[in-house]
Amino acid sequence: MPESLAYNLNFLHPLMMWSLLAVSGYGMFLGIKAKKTRTADAETRKQLIKGNYARRHFQVGSILLALLVFGTFGGMAVTYLNNGKLFVGPHLLVGISMTCLIVLAASLTPLMQQGNLIARKAHVGLNMLMVTLFLWQAVSGMQILNKIWENRPA
Structure with a gap:
């Protein structure tokens, strides 16, 4: 693989x-x-239903699930291709976590569709934890990217 391509893959x-x-x-x-929408009074609910929020949430969540899994393994693949190894550290471990x-949160969907309140609360909690970790990942990832940028080929 050309060196410039290998280097530029780091930014994908x-x-x-x-x-x-x-x-x-x-x-x-x-x-x-x-x-x-689910918890609103009848009149407010009638207005909110027009937004199709539940359907859109499901669609965005499905896309997010697929791309997050793909992006996680893609990042690992690029690291391995460029270095011949993975760097086992907080960024990798938190990314896998x-x-x-997100897989666990998505797996609760059938239970939530049956009205299971515990599954709904677990879904929200798992996703809130995932987003919190995602914010930390953004910071640690920029630190890694800065190191890659400083060691760029001449």
């Missing part, structure tokens, strides 16, 4: 993850709106 993972962090925020917004959290 951070760009994708920063985009997914924004998508996570949008998904959270839709989830809050879906809850307001985030992937597990």
Whole structure:
């Protein structure tokens, strides 16, 4: 693989993850709106239903799940291709943990569709933890990216 391509691949993972962090925020917004729709009085609910928030939350969540898993393994693949090894440290371990959290949260969907309140609360809690870790990942990832940038090929 050409050295310039290998170097430039280092930037694909951070760009994708920063985009997914924004998508996570949008998904959270839709989830809050879906809850307001579910719990609103009849008149307010009639207005909120027009926003299709629950359907949009499900769609954004599905896209987020797929791209987060892909982005996590993509980042690991690029690191391995460029270095011949993975650097086992907080950034990698938290990234894998985030992937597990979002998979667990998504797996609760059938139970939530059946009206299980505990599953709904667990879904929210797992996703809030995932977004909190995502914010930390953004900072630690920029530190890693800065090291890569400082050691760029001449």
